[in-house]
Amino acid sequence: MSESPPVSQVCARFHRAIELIGSRWTGAILQTLLRGKTRYAAIKAAVPDITDRMLSERLRSLEAVGLVVRAVIPETPVRVEYELTKKGRELQSALHEIANWAERWIPLNEADDTAVPLTRRADRPARKLKHA
Amino acid sequence: MSESPPVSQVCARFHRAIELIGSRWTGAILQTLLRGKTRYAAIKAAVPDITDRMLSERLRSLEAVGLVVRAVIPETPVRVEYELTKKGRELQSALHEIANWAERWIPLNEADDTAVPLTRRADRPARKLKHA
């Protein structure tokens, strides 16, 4: 053995966790849900720029991971509410810490920041409409 | 006005923050750096499966965002060390919370989880090598 330092590997669980809640839109959705049961349309309103496709896809993913539960209330018109599971609710402190950090370090509009955000689709201008 | 509830929008800063640290590989890199100055090769060892291209790209991005600083020590062979800035170090508690949560809720191997992780490239089997 050489004297390579003990750079232990990143905890796989941590890795999975952060990429889980870090995927596009997910953080925002989660934060919205943290406020309690929310209807589809309300979530959509709370997360500007998200499309139906993305929202429903993320929601289904979150359901699959067990962070969110979907409840269909058979009224007319139908009402669907999404709610965090315990697993989801327990993310609160983590998300809160991130929010705290963001308060301190992330400027409101990226233009103010000397540092450019990571290259993410989110940061790029929305795609131009094809026709008109 | 209808009786639409006051579903305030998600804090833009929070949104930016989480998508920042949530982008692929970033969480793992950050966590590694939390342990202190680290050399390129060490980070690579700590984050299994990351490629050179990805690592250097992420590192440059993190530098751009002001989370990481790069130091070149002109030795032979060259030595390069990466270190978190104050901004980066202050992410510690947030990352720690996530790690905590992961301990409680994320199984070691995804197979154990009834719930499938979000659809991410990371979760999918690595691409097959082209030739042998």
Add this chain to the structure above:
DNA sequence: CGGCATCCGGTCTGATACTG
């Protein structure tokens, strides 16, 4: 209201090979 199916462009990523 609350979605899903489809089409499609472009980004991001992984593999591979090559420098200082």
Add this chain to the structure above:
DNA sequence: CAGTATCAGACCGGATGCCG
């Protein structure tokens, strides 16, 4: 050791239209 260049294609996500 510490990267960078290039290239192909997988994947994401936007737009649209339709359904219960």
